[in-house]
Amino acid sequence: MKTPLITGLGTVSPNGLGTEAYWAAALRGESGIGPITRFEPDGYPGRTGGEVKDFNPKEHLPSRLLPQTDHMTRLALVAAEEALADAGIDPEELPDFAMGVVTAASAGGMEFGQREMEALWSKGGAYVSSYQAFAWFYPVNTGQISIRHGLRGASSAVVTEQAGGLDAVAKARRHIRQGTPQMLAGGVDSALCPWGWLCMSRSGRVSAVENPSRAYVPFDIEASGYVPGEGGALLVLEDVEAAVRRGVDKPYGAVAGYASTFDPRPGTGQEPGLRRALEMALEEARITAADVDVVYADACGVPELDRLEAEVLAGVFGPRGVPVTAPKTMTGRLLAGGASLDLATALLSLRDQVVPPTVNISRPAHGELIDLVAGEPREARLTNALVLARGYGGFNSAMVVRREA
Amino acid sequence: MVTGIGVIAPGGIGTKQFWELLCEGRTATRTISLFDASEFRSRVAAECDFDPGASGLSQREIRRWDRTTQFAVVAAKEALEDSGVLGEMDPYRTGVMVGTACGMTQSLDREYAIVSDNGKKWHVDEAHGSPYLYDYFAPSSMAAELAWLAEAQGPVGVISTGCTSGIDVLGHAADLIIDGAADVMISGASDAAISPITVACFDAIRATTPRNDDPATASRPFDRTRNGFALGEGSAILVLEEYQHARRRGARVYAEIAGHATRANAFSMTGLRPDGRELAEAITVALDRAEANPADVGYVNAHGSSTKQNDLHETMAYKRSLGEHAYRTPISSIKSMIGHSLGAICALEVAASVLAIEHAVIPPTANLHERDPECDLDYVPLAAREQASDVVLSVASGFGGFQSAIVLTTPDWTAR
Numbered sequence: 001m002k003t004p005l006i007t008g009l010g011t012v013s014p015n016g017l018g019t020e021a022y023w024a025a026a027l028r029g030e031s032g033i034g035p036i037t038r039f040e041p042d043g044y045p046g047r048t049g050g051e052v053k054d055f056n057p058k059e060h061l062p063s064r065l066l067p068q069t070d071h072m073t074r075l076a077l078v079a080a081e082e083a084l085a086d087a088g089i090d091p092e093e094l095p096d097f098a099m100g101v102v103t104a105a106s107a108g109g110m111e112f113g114q115r116e117m118e119a120l121w122s123k124g125g126a127y128v129s130s131y132q133a134f135a136w137f138y139p140v141n142t143g144q145i146s147i148r149h150g151l152r153g154a155s156s157a158v159v160t161e162q163a164g165g166l167d168a169v170a171k172a173r174r175h176i177r178q179g180t181p182q183m184l185a186g187g188v189d190s191a192l193c194p195w196g197w198l199c200m201s202r203s204g205r206v207s208a209v210e211n212p213s214r215a216y217v218p219f220d221i222e223a224s225g226y227v228p229g230e231g232g233a234l235l236v237l238e239d240v241e242a243a244v245r246r247g248v249d250k251p252y253g254a255v256a257g258y259a260s261t262f263d264p265r266p267g268t269g270q271e272p273g274l275r276r277a278l279e280m281a282l283e284e285a286r287i288t289a290a291d292v293d294v295v296y297a298d299a300c301g302v303p304e305l306d307r308l309e310a311e312v313l314a315g316v317f318g319p320r321g322v323p324v325t326a327p328k329t330m331t332g333r334l335l336a337g338g339a340s341l342d343l344a345t346a347l348l349s350l351r352d353q354v355v356p357p358t359v360n361i362s363r364p365a366h367g368e369l370i371d372l373v374a375g376e377p378r379e380a381r382l383t384n385a386l387v388l389a390r391g392y393g394g395f396n397s398a399m400v401v402r403r404e405a
Numbered sequence: 406m407v408t409g410i411g412v413i414a415p416g417g418i419g420t421k422q423f424w425e426l427l428c429e430g431r432t433a434t435r436t437i438s439l440f441d442a443s444e445f446r447s448r449v450a451a452e453c454d455f456d457p458g459a460s461g462l463s464q465r466e467i468r469r470w471d472r473t474t475q476f477a478v479v480a481a482k483e484a485l486e487d488s489g490v491l492g493e494m495d496p497y498r499t500g501v502m503v504g505t506a507c508g509m510t511q512s513l514d515r516e517y518a519i520v521s522d523n524g525k526k527w528h529v530d531e532a533h534g535s536p537y538l539y540d541y542f543a544p545s546s547m548a549a550e551l552a553w554l555a556e557a558q559g560p561v562g563v564i565s566t567g568c569t570s571g572i573d574v575l576g577h578a579a580d581l582i583i584d585g586a587a588d589v590m591i592s593g594a595s596d597a598a599i600s601p602i603t604v605a606c607f608d609a610i611r612a613t614t615p616r617n618d619d620p621a622t623a624s625r626p627f628d629r630t631r632n633g634f635a636l637g638e639g640s641a642i643l644v645l646e647e648y649q650h651a652r653r654r655g656a657r658v659y660a661e662i663a664g665h666a667t668r669a670n671a672f673s674m675t676g677l678r679p680d681g682r683e684l685a686e687a688i689t690v691a692l693d694r695a696e697a698n699p700a701d702v703g704y705v706n707a708h709g710s711s712t713k714q715n716d717l718h719e720t721m722a723y724k725r726s727l728g729e730h731a732y733r734t735p736i737s738s739i740k741s742m743i744g745h746s747l748g749a750i751c752a753l754e755v756a757a758s759v760l761a762i763e764h765a766v767i768p769p770t771a772n773l774h775e776r777d778p779e780c781d782l783d784y785v786p787l788a789a790r791e792q793a794s795d796v797v798l799s800v801a802s803g804f805g806g807f808q809s810a811i812v813l814t815t816p817d818w819t820a821r
Contacts, residue, residue, distance in 0.1 A: 044531050068674070097668060097686060105565065107542045108508075114527075117517045117602055121524030125445050125605035132606040134674040134804045137506065138544070138565035143805030146669040152683055155669040155807065156573055159563035161545045167562055174580060179690075191542075194529045195517060199542035201531070259586075262561035264496070265553040273558055276497065392539065393549035395561060 004176045005243050005251040008087025008236030009344045010079035014050035014331045023348045026356040027377050031330040033212045038192045046206040048215040050229025050332030068131040070109025076141040076188035079234040087236035091149040100153030100180045101142045102172040104164030104187030104336035109136040111193035153180035161391030165339025166399045170258045181242035186340035190230030213360045218299035221365040226301035232337020233344035252347035256402040257285025263394030273396045275312045281398035289317050296342040296387040299326035310366035320371040326358040339389035346385035350403040354379045408656045409488025409644030411480035415451035415743045427768035428789045432742045434623045434635045445604045447613035449623040451637035451744030471509035472597035474547045476640035488644035500559035500587040501551045502578040504570030504594030506748030508544030511600040559587045568803030571751030572811045576665030588650045594752035595640035625772035626709030626738035627784045634710045637744025641752040658816040660759045664695030670806035681722030684808040688726035695812035699727040703794025706758045708802045709738020720780045737785035741771040751801040758797040758813045765793035
């Protein structure tokens with residue numbers, strides 16, 4: 001079975017626009033979480049979020065795209081452009097149908113949708129934009145990226161809440177095996193508008209803590225839920241032969257293993273699926289727990305879910321058996337974008353042989369179970385990185401990326 | 406292998422009623438009754454006469470679930486019962502993949518009007534609105550409900566590619582079985598988006614038909630007088646099973662998903678290139694993967710959305726991919742009868758394709774009285790035909806530029 005290479009990264013994050021800016025901030029432990037400024041958060045239970053700062057879409061995108069795109073699509077288009085440039089791919093030079101796009105989505109273009117629903121209900125149906133039909137829908141990022149770069153290969157969009165950022169990459173890998181040699185895959189997401197915020201707060205998992213450095217502290221005894229953020233990453237995946245043919249000598253790594261599982265119905269007393277996903281991903285990567293050098297945790301921030309994850313990690317790797325990190329403590333959870341950003345971060349850590357820290361942890365809740373890389377980055381010999389992601393409702397995904405010597 | 410079918414469609418609940426409607430060439434389009442649509446340009450839709458209580462849902466489920474999820478659950482129950490697979494599957498080897506274009510739009514639309522005081526407040530009111538808003542926000546909640554219903558703990562998710570979702574999700578589910586990630590997949594699509602926001606957004610681009618004075622004949626694919634699609638709603642869920650798994654338990658096998666492919670046109674979020682190249686490529690690759698030749702195709706279940714742009718695009722794609730055989734093979738669009746239920750429709754079309762194999766009947770294109778002169782293929786006007794097909798091709802084309810094709814065959818066809 002072929003293990004496709006990752007040859008390009010594009011990143012947008014609350015603590016850095018662009019891969020290198022993000023990575024430098026992550027290593028400095030610099031958080032992008034702060035008070036919500038996009039709208040007036042008074043009256044909502046949570047008021048803290050991870051916003052992408054200083055993003056002026058006019059500087060990045062042609063003006064004709066602005067009226068027809070939600071904020072999250074603009075961010076996705078910027079990440080796509082960076083990923084292709086980083087991979088050194090000029091789509092115009094590719095044969096027909098050689099490259100496709102798979103993105104993960106959670107709720108589509110929520111802010112765009114809110115504006116159009118406002119027009120519908122306050123003024124009437126005739127005031128709804130002619131762009132609404134596609135600006136909000138789940139695969140909008142796939143469609144807009146495909147059009148902008150002329151990518152006509154197999155393309156799709158997946159929705160598995162916060163696990164989608166890995167599932168999209170796994171689906172892209174499948175398209176490569178089926179004959180589309182190059183894929184752009186991942187998630188970039190945002191729902192930072194009042195309507196999106198209200199919906200997200202109904203998950204019961206959004207932190208009500210206002211202090212930005214205390215609001216999202218997974219694996220800490222003060223854990224109180226998570227902070228929603230925006231952003232994500234897109235990755236260029238490539239068939240090995242295609243990459244060799246065009247002279248790629250330093251890929252970020254290979255997608256070595258992946259699995260996804262679903263939890264049993266709550267209350268049945270059966271074991272949740274996270275451990276199974278993890279073990280199946282290792283099996284597919286043909287490695288054992290001892291070969292894993294770092295784990296990017298899902299780190300939900302909900303105490304019982306943190307405990308479950310810590311127990312699974314201790315069960316598989318032994319107590320404190322592997323360095324565990326959650327750089328998403330600097331960004332918040334990015335809906336469908338979060339796991340893709342973790343994957344990009346994992347690849348950067350393989351490149352630079354350093355693990356970025358989990359920030360703001362003052363009193364670890366599971367110190368006997370997991371070795372959390374807290375406060376400072378940690379240099380280490382890294383060959384295999386494991387990324388875990390869970391989606392609301394019971395979705396579990398695990399992916400192993402391997403450094404290519 | 407398809408071993409179970411469940412359907413919620415306009416004109417009747419359940420697979421049997423669905424197939425009877427199609428074979429009789431009856432139409433289920435009518436004036437919108439789900440809400441007052443009098444202010445809109447297009448006021449026609451194919452609605453389901455769906456009574457969730459009579460379909461076995463509890464009061465709690467009805468209160469909690471959007472209509473899209475309700476459709477999917479009831480269809481999945483029928484499919485599971487039809488297949489007899491419940492109790493014979495390993496939860497770890499069972500998955501769910503469901504498609505949708507519009508997710509929980511109806512609930513989001515309704516709840517938004519409440520929390521915004523009919524659009525007057527941008528800062529929506531936290532004190533109002535359903536406790537289940539997050540389930541409506543992310544449509545993955547529908548996949549979770551189906552997984553719990555089927556006790557599936559394998560790969561579970563939503564594939565959403567607009568109007569090609571139904572084909573893309575079934576193709577993906579079939580891939581998971583072929584790749585060994587699951588033995589049984591509960592897969593299909595659901596959409597129930599006949600709601601003010603949906604009607605308004607299709608009005609805005611004039612995609613839907615304004616034939617309000619004669620709703621029963623509003624959807625007329627390939628007809629010279631067609632002027633837009635009629636919105637629909639519904640769900641089809643299939644049970645897919647690995648070949649040996651189905652054989653071991655002596656399951657009835659309706660058909661095999663033998664190949665599928667999808668391509669993007671990279672052209673426009675709503676428009677189509679007139680030459681049909683990307684759809685033709687998807688058809689060619691799907692047939693290749695099924696190890697079938699164009700000449701093997703006994704029936705084409707068309708996208709046939711009843712827009713001029715589509716009908717010409719699709720006709721070109723058939724000529725390009727099937728060559729001379731395009732003129733010989735019957736092609737029909739069931740959207741003429743049950744409207745265009747967005748992401749759900751191509752799952753319903755795959756169900757119809759499977760039933761066409763099972764019953765050796767080709768459903769017609771209703772309301773096709775005068776063919777568009779540029780559409781010069783055999784679109785099976787008005788009346789069904791008794792004709793056996795070993796290989797059926799079903800296609801879809803949608804917003805975002807997605808172009809998809811799937812090939813269904815008789816269970817033993819590939820073995821030959």
